[in-house]
Amino acid sequence: MPAQNRGPSVRGLAGFNAASPAEAEALLLSCCHSPRWAERVAAHRPYPTVDALLAAADEAGYDLSRADLDGALAAESSAPPHPDAPPAARTALRAAHAAYESSFGHAFVISLEGVRPGEHLDQVLAGIRSRLGNEPEEERVIAADELRRLARVRLAFRLSEGLTRRHSEA
Template sequence: MPNVNSAASAAGPAGFNALGAAEAEAELLACCASRAFARAVAARRPYPDLAGLTAAAGAAVRDLAWPDVQEALAAHPRIGEPPREGGRAAPPSPARIGEPPRDGGRAARETSWSRQEQSGVDTAGRTVLDGLAEGNRAYEERFGHVYLVCATGMTAEEMLSRLRERLRNDDATERDVVRAELARITCLRVAKLLGDAP
């Protein structure tokens, strides 16, 4: 299976449109780990440009059934914790020595993106990190899933403040917030997939 990250990056939407359905779905899973999302977005190809693809990706996330959102959430590490090999995100498929991973590097790419997105915690002090750990536990106990926020460009203090605010949401409100955050993350990752974002 070719590594679409280099193919799609070089050719943009045209490279993505040219992939087979299974390859396109596999690459979209690095952007949002819901199989229903990947099927829906891949099936709507071709996309004329990145804007069309990101609009479709955002709409597909907002249209997901809640179990599909939960599937996507399971791939995200807790805020303030590094992505773990074999942790929440699916590990890469084994490959023979000298061959690229069978997932085309999707798991490694997703881990790298998570680290970039959460880079605001890299300089956080112990008090803030402890607050995030405590907040993550309270959030998961309250809502039954990982706290998800589009952390790109946020400080650890901002992530913690937002977490504490969201703990006051009722279930329906929080599900709406989660969908919006997941859509934002997904759109940013689609741009990264096509090489149009740092």
């Protein structure tokens, strides 16, 4: 699962709602590198609940133009294989990522939400292999959906991360 850079430290939904537009957009860009998406989600603050924020993020993701989606996908990077993975698995994963990027022009994106950590490598390899046979437009639709799912997971994590840090500091 490709990771984005960490955004600014915004603590929970209240912190997100109270953050400056630049801070909120920076946090959002750490989840999905689409300025239009980040601006749109930030502009509709305050959100009454995290679920409402995540729903707005999903909706904004469906409205990405082709150029917005291309930019967001271009900013993704392939996750390196886990260092504890067997050498053959690391080699297979690197080769699969390279084949995918060569075919589609961007990193392979997949949300591993709900997949046990021990199954991530197998899930990524299976996903790449199954999606390599897709036509470019079909894969664009799938990649856009996976990017929306990733943005949602990243955003929920970023918001909870600030709260967890605050509680552990108390």
